[in-house]
Amino acid sequence: MNLAEAIITKNVEKQATKSAIGFKKKESWKELSWKKFSEIVFKTANALKNAGIQENDKVAIYSDNSAEWMIFDLASMAVGAITVPIYSTNNAEQAEYIINDSQAKIILVGDQAQYDASLDTLKKENSLQSIIVSKKAVWIKKEFNSYYLEDFIAKSSSELEICKKDEKDVATLIYTSGTTGTPKGVMLTHGNFLKAFDAHFEFFKFKNFEEELSLAFLPLSHVFERSWSLLCLYGGARVYFLEDPKNIAKALEEIKPTMMCAVPRFFQKVYAGVLEKAQEGSSLKTKIFNWATEIGRQTAELRRNEHPVPFGLKLKEFFANTLVFSKIKEKMGGRLWFLPCGGASLSTEVTQFFESVGIHITVGYGLTETTATLTLFPLTHFEHGTSGKPLPGVEVRIGENDEIQARGNGIMKGYYNRPDETKAVFTEDGWFKTGDAGKFDEKGNLIITDRIKDLMKTSNGKYIAPQQIENLLTNNNLIQQIMLIAEGRQFVSALIVPNFEFLRDYLKKNNIPFTNWEEIVNKDQIINFYKEKIKELQEHLSDYEKVKKFTLMPAEFEINTGEITPTLKVKRNVVLTKYADIIEKMY
Template identity: 90%
Template sequence: MNLAEAIIHKNVEKHPVKSAIGFKKKDGTWKELSWKKFAEIVFKTASALKDAGVRENDKVAIYSDNSAEWIIFDLASMAVGAVTVPIYSTNNAEQAEYIINDSQAKVILAGDQMQYDACLEILKKENSLQTIIVSKKAVWIKKEFSSFYLEDFIAKASPKLEICKKETGDTATLIYTSGTTGTPKGVILTHGNFLKAFDAHFEFFRFKNFEEELSLAFLPLSHVFERSWSLLCLYGGARVYFLEDTKNIAKTLEEVKPTMMCAVPRFFQKVYAGVLEKAEEGSSLKKKIFNWAVETGKQIAELKRNEHPIPLGLQLKESIADMMVFSKIKEKMGGRLWFLPCGGASLSPEVTLFFESVGIHITVGYGLTETTATLTLFPLIHFEHGTSGKPLPGVEVRIGENDEIQVKGNGIMKGYYNKPEETRAVFTEDGWFKTGDAGKFDEKGNLVITDRIKDLMKTSNGKYIAPQQIENLLTNNNYIQQIVLIAEGRQFVSALIVPNFEFLKEYLNKNNIPFTNWEETVKKDQIVNLYKEKIKELQEHLSDFEKVKKFTLMPSEFEIGTGEITPTLKVKRNVVLKKYADIIEKMY
């Protein structure tokens, strides 16, 4: 079945007047569209695409920040049997051009002025691109170059549409990997990949009243994680609100009050570190109350996790802990969040246990673009902190050579677009997909990720270092924003550390340390010593050979635009190591 049909027809028939999506209007208020109205706009957009010459299996690209228009264009493209090609809104013109040319996209939806200007230059080169649609009228366009505002593009189109029939194995989308190494590859995902993955999630969790849930789309829709999750929510009849500017996340959480939201580990680490920092600054009485509440919360969380009854006395303590501490933390996140899928990198058990004690369930998962996101994840009960949970129904996982995680199942891609050799290289002879990640199973059948096989480092002393675990441990601290470990072929571990400049600025003010610029500040003895102390404290329990012995504080963050990090905030290790080779050599 066509993915667009599976999402729209069922929900329009079931509850036409119930809200489907929400978005912010120009005046700053939030507006919702009913399933009936949402379907009408999707069908009008699909009809307009057909009128513009888009045919079955043609490629339609989206180069925009999250918005209601993004998801409408996505479903409309699939409804006419076309293939959606998302492009990260943070990609530069050159990266966007590569994806448009590689996929041979005919039509593109552009979000802002920069994205439109980049598309216009590509269209002028007379490649595959024929039409540019722009989602917002605030963007200045050149209509003589086949450019249209979405509102005008669909104005005269029919709201009636016969959705293109699709088989399970038909291509729904090409998602280009942001790639921490090498050239982006177009991952071919099918209608069946998505639909079977959605059904597996509902079988795994057995949600109650899912149609009453409200999810906030916060991560980029161009990434497989948010797109799969938002489409899953719509498939299950839940509402989805779209956050266009991620800088407004704190304010938006309080306005929208979502019940669900997927996020990456850095989001949780920042909230966790911020709460601990604030507690540390309080009076000794406030600290005692906070620590007591957390311990009480942990006891309750452990009983709930193992489905044990909660004694009456502990229930009373829970009410007091919630009233005095937890309710305030939850209110800052909107007050209603309870289910938070998390992926993209590992998350420390102390962070998941802390949120669990507050009453917010982080569902840690593991997956890749090539596996339609989720392979394994935490169930609602009987999960194990520090693991990546258990395989979804329909997913098989085995540990192969070099401890590599290998998988089979519903979500596995058809292959890389126009790259048969690269496709063959990631499958074993007996058809298992090679993830490139190292892992193992614990005694209860939970998957534990040890590291990216390519990232494992061997010191000159022959010791293996798994950098992600150590980097994760150190970025749990509020003073550390980003970190890159160096150890391959070296006699000890060193690191490039990007401070959390916001917290460091507060430290400077509190300690009357004059600020000139970050170049000079990060070299000051007081600041270097502050970080020495924090790092010493954080890595106390590590083996001596794993500990960071030397580090350099960086004066600015690693950037997406410079290619140092991916749009999902993963550091491109090879780029960073090459760019800062001189600084690294000085540490040895």
């Protein structure tokens, strides 16, 4: 079945007048009912057909999150075309590469920079024929086949016969951002998505899912947010789209979502912020906080194992919630209870903390090539510090060099126009090789040890798994980003991006005048402060794992400079090359 049909038809029949999506217009949030949403999707689909888009043609989307993003995605699939998302943060050269490699014919853009980049590509007379612009604020050149979305769909019909699709037909090409190599177009099929969605519903057995409200703030161009948002719509839940992720704190309080997918850094920042505030308070406040988290931990443990909570403990939990937890939850909108988390590992102390507050983080593991999820935490009987258990219809095994290998529902069809590279990531008996190292615990939970490519061997022959150490050092409010260096070196060093907000407060409290970050991060007082804190944080590590030297960076690693991926993972090769001189000075 066509993925667009599976999402729209059922929901229009069941809940036509109920809200499907939400978006911000000027300063207020608006909603579209399922009926209205389907009409706009069908009008857009017919406009694409009128513009010459046929089955299996490629349609690109190069925009920040928006209602138009999702409308264009479903409209493209409805006519049997293949959607090609491009990260809104990609520069002109990166976008042009994807447009040309996928042979996209039409592109939807969101802002002026994306329009200008697409126009340069269109002028080169490659596959691109038309540019559709979602915002009237963007200045366009109509003589170059450029149209505002509103005008593009104005005269088209809202009646549509959705193109029939087989489960093996390609629905989308998602170009992997990856931390290494040239982006490759991952071919995911209609069946990949639909089977994965059904597996999630079978796994969690959600009750009244259509009453849920999800906030999409991670990039829709990434497989994680796109799959999650489509899953929510498939299940009849509402999805609100946040254009600028920097406004997440305000949006949480305005929308009050019940569900939301996020990356580990989001949880680490919330956790570190809460701990810092608790430690800054009076000794009484700190005592109350510590008491509440201990009560929360005890009740969470009982519920995790489906044991009854005694009345006395329930009473204590009520007071813990009133005095402490309700304030933390209120900052996140007050209604969040289910938060899928992926993209990197998340430490036990963070997941336990959220669980004690009454917010369930569903840690999962997967790749673009596996339609996001391979394994994840169930609602109960999960094990902290693992990546959970395989979804129904998914098999996972540990192959050579401890490599995690998988087969089943979500595994991609292959890399677009790259038969050799497709062949290289599959074993002879058809298992997909993830490139990650892992193992199973005695209960069948998957534990990720690290990316095989990221494992580092020091000149003394010791292996370092950087992710675990980096996680340990970023679970606080001092460090925003970190990258370990150890490969072929005699000891571990690191490039550290401080949390500049925290550092600014530290300067005020210690009467250190602010000049510029370049000067501040090179001050002996600041370096010594970080030395002491890092020494404390890595006390229990083996000596060979400890960061012996570090450099404080004066600015964050950025997506648009290619130093980090859109899910905030550091691109090691890029950073190693760019800051080679700084790294050499540490040795």
